Amino acid sequence: xxxxxxxxxxxxxxxxxxxxxxxxxxxxxxxxxxxxxxxxxxxxxxxxxxxxxxxxxxxxxxxxxxxxxxxxxxxxxxxxxxxxxxxxxxxxxxxxxxxxxxxxxxxxxxxxxxxxxxxxxxxxxxxxxxxxxxxxxxxxxxxxxxxxxxxxxxxxxxxxxxxxxxxxxxxxxxxxxxxxxxxxxxxxxxxxxxxxxxxxxxxxxxxxxxxxxxxxxxxxxxxxxxxxxxxxxxxxxxxxxxxxxxxxxxxxxxxxxxxxxxxxxxxxxxxxxxxxxxxxxxxxxxxxxxxxxxxxxxxxxxxxxxxxxxxxxxxxxxxxxxxxxxxxxxxxxxxxxxxxxxxxxxxxxxxxxxxxxxxxxxxxxxxxxxxxxxxxxxxxxxxxxxxxxxxxxxxxxxxxxxxxxxxxxxxxxxxxxxxxxxxxxxxxxxxxxxxxxxxxxx
Numbered sequence: 001x002x003x004x005x006x007x008x009x010x011x012x013x014x015x016x017x018x019x020x021x022x023x024x025x026x027x028x029x030x031x032x033x034x035x036x037x038x039x040x041x042x043x044x045x046x047x048x049x050x051x052x053x054x055x056x057x058x059x060x061x062x063x064x065x066x067x068x069x070x071x072x073x074x075x076x077x078x079x080x081x082x083x084x085x086x087x088x089x090x091x092x093x094x095x096x097x098x099x100x101x102x103x104x105x106x107x108x109x110x111x112x113x114x115x116x117x118x119x120x121x122x123x124x125x126x127x128x129x130x131x132x133x134x135x136x137x138x139x140x141x142x143x144x145x146x147x148x149x150x151x152x153x154x155x156x157x158x159x160x161x162x163x164x165x166x167x168x169x170x171x172x173x174x175x176x177x178x179x180x181x182x183x184x185x186x187x188x189x190x191x192x193x194x195x196x197x198x199x200x201x202x203x204x205x206x207x208x209x210x211x212x213x214x215x216x217x218x219x220x221x222x223x224x225x226x227x228x229x230x231x232x233x234x235x236x237x238x239x240x241x242x243x244x245x246x247x248x249x250x251x252x253x254x255x256x257x258x259x260x261x262x263x264x265x266x267x268x269x270x271x272x273x274x275x276x277x278x279x280x281x282x283x284x285x286x287x288x289x290x291x292x293x294x295x296x297x298x299x300x301x302x303x304x305x306x307x308x309x310x311x312x313x314x315x316x317x318x319x320x321x322x323x324x325x326x327x328x329x330x331x332x333x334x335x336x337x338x339x340x341x342x343x344x345x346x347x348x349x350x351x352x353x354x355x356x357x358x359x360x361x362x363x364x365x366x367x368x369x370x371x372x373x374x375x376x377x378x379x380x381x382x383x384x385x386x387x388x389x390x391x392x393x394x395x396x397x398x399x400x401x402x403x404x405x406x407x408x409x410x411x412x413x414x415x416x417x418x419x420x421x422x423x424x425x426x427x428x429x430x431x432x433x434x435x436x437x438x439x440x441x442x
Contacts, residue, residue, distance in 0.1 A: 015405040018398065026350065029398045037394035038074060041387045045070035048383055058378075068379050077387065080372030081365040083109035111368060113254035116261060117327055119364030123264035124319030125342025126349060126356040127271050128312045133351045134275055135308035136288030141192060141207025142316040143339025144214035145185040149317025150324045151218050152184035153177040154236050154331035155226060157324075161243045169242040177243070178263070178321045185317015186310045188214065193309025197302035203309075211339075219333050228330070235332030245326045260326045265357065267315070272353040284308055316342075344392055350399045366391065 021029065049058065049066035057065030058072065079086055085105045089098035125142050132139035157177040164172050192210060195201035219234060228237040245257035275281035286294040287304045295301050319338060324331055345363055349355030366388045373384045 012409065015401060016409055018402055019405040019409060021402070026398070026402075030348075030395050033394040033398060034391060037391045040394075041074070041390050042070040044386060044390070045073055045379075045383065054378075068377075068383075073373060073377060073379055073384075073387065076373045076376050077369035077384070078365060080376065081111060081115045081369035083107070083111040108249050110251070110254050111372065113250045113256040114371070115361075115364045115368035117254075117256040117364075118367045119360045120256070120261045120264050120326070121319050121323050121338050122341055122345050122360035122363050123261075123268060123357060124315050124322060125338045126345030126360050127267060127342075127353055128315035128319065128339075129342045129346035130349060130351045130353055130356055131271060131275070131284070131315065132308060132312040133346060134288050135284045135304065135312075136291065137193075137196070137305065137308055137312070138204050139189070139192075139207055139309065139312050140204055140343070141189065141210050141339070142312070142319075142342050143335075143337060144207070144211035145188050145313040145316035146320040146323070146339045147211075147214040147218050147335050148188045148320065149181035149185035150320030150328075150335060151221065151331050152317070153181040153321040153324045154239070156180040157239055157243050158237060161240050165240075166242055169240075170244075170246055173243040174245060174325060177325050178318060181317040181321025181324075182314040183317070185320060186314035189313015189316065190306055190310040193306040193313075196309070197305040215333075218331070222331060222333060233332060236330045238330045239325070243325070244329055245322075255327045255329075257326050260322050263318075263322070267318070268353050268357050271315075275353065280307070344396060347396045347399055347403075348392070350402065362395075363392075 018029075045068050046061070046066050049068035050064075052067040054067035057067060059066050059069035083105060085101055085107075087098050087100055087102045089096055090100045091098075125146060128142045128145070129139055157173055157180070160173060160176060161169065188210065192201070192203050192206040195206050196203045222236055223234045226236050228235055230237075241252075245260050247254070247256075248258045250256050250258070273281075275285060283294065283299045283304050284307075286297065287299055287301060287308075291301060294304075316339060319342075320335075323335070323338070341363060345356060345359045348359035348362065370381070370384050370388060373379055374381050
């Protein structure tokens, strides 16, 4: 065997081992990837600090001055996003065992609210992408579904707000806005689903193009018939306070509500239950892993595709509704790229709904911490973006290789039990076919 063959064989064995990694092993791999990304980031920050001209060095290593201190950057990026919880006098490695948490620190601080607000919206978009991925559909259109859901929520809630006020208005209008966002996003997601199911259109292309359609239509509507007459910006009128998520525990100026996060947590658990414990979820998973085996087992492939994309769009639309009802208070153009960030969140989570919550929180910390770094240090925002990209890339790559390995390795779970062209089972593995919904005798 040549050196190239031996190297290829080792690569296949390593990829196969990665595909079969347990949840605990995958968590350890993600932590190791995060540590490696931070080490690479330290080198990048130091190199950038040497190439930058500054009057006073921020730190000195081995007698050499650097304009940027990488440890300060990471401190601001991670701990700053949480409101600086660690006591600076807590230095166990130096023999100082002061209380670990800073006196006066409160988890209900404003910066934590920013982190949790970002996390909340990303939970919805991450679930949207993950559900579609589990069905074998690449929904790149969550951003458009979020925009449609956000716009529909703002307009419908503005129309209904005069009909009910006060506490009763909150109890009625907030669920109403969420329902409208889910319906609008779901209907918009059903369009590429139907095109894929009945016209064999590539969902990547259709969802990307529909993102532009959603953005363009929203711009036309809020710059014209639905523009706030008292504003020069492209935005709708502001919702009354009683039509928004009420502030619980946090200050109203923080634009975050625990109730919205609670809705996201409920949907995380509900989506996991749907996919893992229901017959419809079984149809989705089977269609995503082995479409031929699913159809052989009696699954209506076209209906499953449309249903999956509708649910995926509804989750994206809910993210838009939360963005309007919790953060913005109206609809305006220039919606942040929560939908595209949801793709990264889903990949980080391995398309597991339970992992979406943790991945969304990590992404929320990075987005919130980036603001702290920009404000509290002299590090340019471009360098902060590089550090964020390194962390996301390193943490996501193991899951990307797992996803690729499950499709290309001959001994991967998805490769076993494939339906043969004669209605039998490839490789004679009848048990695998029955596990996918049917068998040659049915």
